[in-house]
Amino acid sequence: MVLPFAQGGEMFTHLRRMGKFDESLAKFYAAQVALALEYLHHCSLIYRDLKPENIMIQNSGYIRVTDFGFCKMVDGRTWTLCGTPEYLAPEVILSKGYGKAVDWWSFGVLVYEMNAGYPPFYAHDPMKIYEKIVAGKYKFAHHFGEELRDILKNVLQVDLSRRYGNLKDGSMDIKKHRWFQSIDWIEIYHQKVQPSFIPHCSNNGDASNFDHYDEEPLEIASFDHYGKEFAHF
Secondary structure, eight states, X not given: OOOXXXXXXXXXHHHHHHSSOOHHHHHHHHHHHHHHHHHHHHTTEEOOOOSGGGEEEOTTSOEEEXXXXXXXEOSSOBOOOOXXXXXXXXXXXXXXXXXXHHHHHHHHHHHHHHHHXXXXXXXSSHHHHHHHHHHTOOOOOTTOOHHHHHHHHHHSOSSTTTOTTSSXXXXXXXXXXXXXXXXXXXXXXXXXXXXXXXXXXXXXXXXXXXXXXXXXXXXXXXXXXTTTTTTTO
């Protein structure tokens, strides 16, 4: 799959460099993610892999959600266990069958991590992470304000009948929450709000915002087993 080049790199890279985002920047990104999830759900799609590594920042300062490998069209419920441990919703771990509400749980984890610099559920052992998630046990960072704490309480809600995004008003409960009071959703949609952070890009091919990963060298086989099949390719 070929994707447009997002010169700003992964949100994950910038989050690690900064330690955490300023709350206004986190809110700016969260609003865009909420709109993306709202659209996917309108199309009967569950994203299922929301995390900073899958959010790219463009040279404009706006984001793109990427990596739809776990995305699935679901009208009702599905049972597949997939995703990133720290971002899994309780119902996914418990194999109860789940729907679009899992994305709003992951949204809550993302909002927490952007503001704190670390996820709400963390342990070296994945099983310990799952235990914390299922129990809904986490602590707020000391600098979290009342409005931020309130929206997190309502999206990181183990009880599906109380989780924002899964109630009768759907995503509007999140968009109308007082933490988002300063957000003009139409302006965000049309990308008319000036971002407070724009990644440095020296030219159109600048890849300096991407981390470097070591790749294993490719080994050339001593014998070509498929030479005949591709002789005239």
